[in-house]
Amino acid sequence: MTDRYDAIVVGAGHNGLVCSALLAKAGKNVLVLEANEQVGGAAVTREFADGYSVSACAHLLYQLQPEVRKELELDPTLSCEDMTTIALAENGKHVRLTGVSAEGVSDEDAASYRRFRKRMTRFANLLRKYLNKSPPRLGTKDMKDLITLGQLGFDIRRLGKDEMQEFLRLIGMNIHDELDERFTSPLLKGAIGLDAVLGTHLGPRSPNTIMTYLYRLAGDQGRVATPEAGMGSVCNELAHAARVAGATIRTHMPVQRIIVENGRVTGVETDDGERFDSYTVISNADPKRTVMDLVGARHVETGFARRIHHLRAKGNAAKLHLALDGLPTIEGLSKKDFAERLVIAPDEHYVERAFNPAKYGESSPDPVIEMIFPSFRDESLAPTGKHVLSAVVQYAPYDLKGGWNDEARDTFYQAVIRTIAKYAPDIEQRITASELLTPADIEREFHITGGHWHHGELTLDQFLFVRPVSGAAQYRMPLDGLYLCGAGTHPGGGVSGAAGRNAARAILRREKAA
Amino acid sequence: MKNQPVHQGRLKTPFYSRLAQLDTVNEWHEWKGYSSANALYCEDMEYFAIRNATAVFDLTPMTKYRITGPDALDYLNRLVTRDMARIRPGRVAYAVWCDDQGQVIDDGTIFHLREGEYRLCSQERHFAWLQAAAIGFDVTITHETEDVAALAVQGPTSFSVLNTMGLEGLEELKPFGLTHCDFQGSELMVSRTGFTADLGYELWIDPDKAEALWDALFEAGKLFGIRAIGTHALELARIEAGFLAAHMEFLPADETVRTGRSRSPLELGLDWLVDFKKPNFNGRRALAEEKRNGSTWRLVKLDIDGNKPAHHSYIFGKEKGNKGEIGFITSAAWSPVCKQNIALGTVRTPHGKPGTSVWVEIYYQREMHWNRKMAKATVVDKPFWFPPRRGATPPGPY
Numbered sequence: 001m002t003d004r005y006d007a008i009v010v011g012a013g014h015n016g017l018v019c020s021a022l023l024a025k026a027g028k029n030v031l032v033l034e035a036n037e038q039v040g041g042a043a044v045t046r047e048f049a050d051g052y053s054v055s056a057c058a059h060l061l062y063q064l065q066p067e068v069r070k071e072l073e074l075d076p077t078l079s080c081e082d083m084t085t086i087a088l089a090e091n092g093k094h095v096r097l098t099g100v101s102a103e104g105v106s107d108e109d110a111a112s113y114r115r116f117r118k119r120m121t122r123f124a125n126l127l128r129k130y131l132n133k134s135p136p137r138l139g140t141k142d143m144k145d146l147i148t149l150g151q152l153g154f155d156i157r158r159l160g161k162d163e164m165q166e167f168l169r170l171i172g173m174n175i176h177d178e179l180d181e182r183f184t185s186p187l188l189k190g191a192i193g194l195d196a197v198l199g200t201h202l203g204p205r206s207p208n209t210i211m212t213y214l215y216r217l218a219g220d221q222g223r224v225a226t227p228e229a230g231m232g233s234v235c236n237e238l239a240h241a242a243r244v245a246g247a248t249i250r251t252h253m254p255v256q257r258i259i260v261e262n263g264r265v266t267g268v269e270t271d272d273g274e275r276f277d278s279y280t281v282i283s284n285a286d287p288k289r290t291v292m293d294l295v296g297a298r299h300v301e302t303g304f305a306r307r308i309h310h311l312r313a314k315g316n317a318a319k320l321h322l323a324l325d326g327l328p329t330i331e332g333l334s335k336k337d338f339a340e341r342l343v344i345a346p347d348e349h350y351v352e353r354a355f356n357p358a359k360y361g362e363s364s365p366d367p368v369i370e371m372i373f374p375s376f377r378d379e380s381l382a383p384t385g386k387h388v389l390s391a392v393v394q395y396a397p398y399d400l401k402g403g404w405n406d407e408a409r410d411t412f413y414q415a416v417i418r419t420i421a422k423y424a425p426d427i428e429q430r431i432t433a434s435e436l437l438t439p440a441d442i443e444r445e446f447h448i449t450g451g452h453w454h455h456g457e458l459t460l461d462q463f464l465f466v467r468p469v470s471g472a473a474q475y476r477m478p479l480d481g482l483y484l485c486g487a488g489t490h491p492g493g494g495v496s497g498a499a500g501r502n503a504a505r506a507i508l509r510r511e512k513a514a
Numbered sequence: 515m516k517n518q519p520v521h522q523g524r525l526k527t528p529f530y531s532r533l534a535q536l537d538t539v540n541e542w543h544e545w546k547g548y549s550s551a552n553a554l555y556c557e558d559m560e561y562f563a564i565r566n567a568t569a570v571f572d573l574t575p576m577t578k579y580r581i582t583g584p585d586a587l588d589y590l591n592r593l594v595t596r597d598m599a600r601i602r603p604g605r606v607a608y609a610v611w612c613d614d615q616g617q618v619i620d621d622g623t624i625f626h627l628r629e630g631e632y633r634l635c636s637q638e639r640h641f642a643w644l645q646a647a648a649i650g651f652d653v654t655i656t657h658e659t660e661d662v663a664a665l666a667v668q669g670p671t672s673f674s675v676l677n678t679m680g681l682e683g684l685e686e687l688k689p690f691g692l693t694h695c696d697f698q699g700s701e702l703m704v705s706r707t708g709f710t711a712d713l714g715y716e717l718w719i720d721p722d723k724a725e726a727l728w729d730a731l732f733e734a735g736k737l738f739g740i741r742a743i744g745t746h747a748l749e750l751a752r753i754e755a756g757f758l759a760a761h762m763e764f765l766p767a768d769e770t771v772r773t774g775r776s777r778s779p780l781e782l783g784l785d786w787l788v789d790f791k792k793p794n795f796n797g798r799r800a801l802a803e804e805k806r807n808g809s810t811w812r813l814v815k816l817d818i819d820g821n822k823p824a825h826h827s828y829i830f831g832k833e834k835g836n837k838g839e840i841g842f843i844t845s846a847a848w849s850p851v852c853k854q855n856i857a858l859g860t861v862r863t864p865h866g867k868p869g870t871s872v873w874v875e876i877y878y879q880r881e882m883h884w885n886r887k888m889a890k891a892t893v894v895d896k897p898f899w900f901p902p903r904r905g906a907t908p909p910g911p912y
Contacts, residue, residue: 139773263793297650298585298592301796303614306646471614478614478799
């Protein structure tokens, strides 16, 4: 006879930890099973070369929700906050974006940017309110759903007639057209375009890239920070909160399957054949992995299985880690600028062109790059005087033609280094070790189908009421006892904790109703 | 998947040459891409062939899928609402399958041809749905409508016809049983199934042998009143049998646009086909909830006063005042063999319990002028036509 838990959480990603901590705080007997040796999922710090550590996937904190911070009494120490985005120019005339201000552009562009950013922030704040709620169901008589829907309608209407029209016009639009209309500075357009498409299989001309931009802003009004000791510290803090609340966390326990008996979930079985019983299993894994691999399509209904099967979740962002024996030289940057966020996206066409090959299963020869030097203000990450470069690089399509073999990986690595070297000519001499994580590596190491950092493309057809798929957007899956709590559910990826918190609340509310 | 030529225009079944020879009225319609005869010479006479002799109906256009593979049984059990584990090789099951909301996509018959090898037959095409249902199963689904020629041989003398033709082993074939025989070196599958609620069989053969089969059948049937029939005669027999037809008693759920226009099996009187003991089948969650909360609609079989068929009629709870409309007729006919004015309809629950009465508003034309009458109708439980000979094993000879 094994113990029966009130809830088992599969995967100790940050959302799984938030969910388990909140459930444990509510008095539940919670077991968390993590496949890797470290908690955190894709939000971990790890040593990639002797003495050099880095946030393995997510490296910037810009979405951790105040609700989550408050309820779990989290207070991550930040090594850098309110980071400025510096759009690098080869000639050293960089553009700097901080809050609503843009430096290094014409006065007209600066004024336009201020207006643009204010409006976007207003829209993003509207969205933010709904990040922390279960998305309402459509066509229901449920009072709570109807109230949320009504609120959403009211909030949009309350923007005022013109702004409402603007919001509705923009939400499905591509960001390229909007940028082209408002700005002249190529660097400015490139940097905003990059923000809109980071982590997605989208280019600036793809539909709904304004929405993805808003999603990014919605987290914390676009404020970006790095946690001290890397992203792992946030998850360690979360794990601590969960343990204090009474949750049991066991690492190195890969769940092999979610057990379904008599049409309902009854527990999980690990790779070693160990079985844990619970009538509530919450998966922090992505929807495809959860339903297709862990549960098995045959245990759910056809329409649902089909929708999950067709979920678009092919990652396109790779992660590059460089161990450097010193800071590289970048023209036009002062030393303290290495504490900021640097982006390589010289114009909006550059970003779209970088995306073009990805449509056909090829990696970008001229990739777009978001990079930081987390060791600049955090000595724990690299030996004294040495540094770590952490970069998100696009586009590296998951289903690369011919697969991600050593040659393909090297080709892409060279392209990235070549691109960085345009701005930092001495970068290559500085490198003492490197690590490139393609979406295929991310899939393997972090167990995310397609290696997609949102666990599923963030597009209007997979957003809000229909995330991950229609009929299953409220964390509870159409299989008794099965819940999702990861980035594949509303609102999506990013270290926000919103999905985990919403899932915990949905589970507790349901229990109350039963 | 093998490449198949794309046909232009309307297809002719392998029996077309024989049907064309017998055809005098030239009334054809399209059935899933094929030409199918409404009638060949006289619907009434064709109908009486079903009830009094032997009627032969070309059902080649019926949609057929072959389902094979190690997971075939598990696959079907997830697909349909009834327990397919009870359907042994050599048996046929009437079954219904639903979408995730428990709404009927279609009904049909599943033939357990051999161990682990099945054929699913239905009126509509469902390849996309069957493929989607196959995600996660080791099964192969083959569309084989064109690869199998099929005839329904129905009526009291049908057994004698087949016996005379020299087919062996049919004496012991029970309703919903199937057997394989040899026909001129080809395999002929005979099932004791049909759409008429009478003694009858369906024959399934390689299209190359179709004409030879037809000829042998008609040769053997000469003295047993054998006749080819069209769909109109069959439709009348279908209503007498109380069988459902897609697009009549229900709309396939995947074709409805408005909510509430589809039907669940519970609303179609198919409770007996829904096995809640199975842990998972498509629509189970929704149907369990419907069972708890009650259904919205109920299918009714009506025995209506008078002799005016209640085509397209509204059904009322009371005779007077037309505010109390509770449903409508979906199929109606004067039944020659039952001498009854019969109909199938759909009414809102709790109306329509067997044994209760409802009122049917019938419009009929007499010398151009329209007349309206409210006819009393009794909800009946049993099929209108269900003769003992349908189930007799061995069937009585003629």
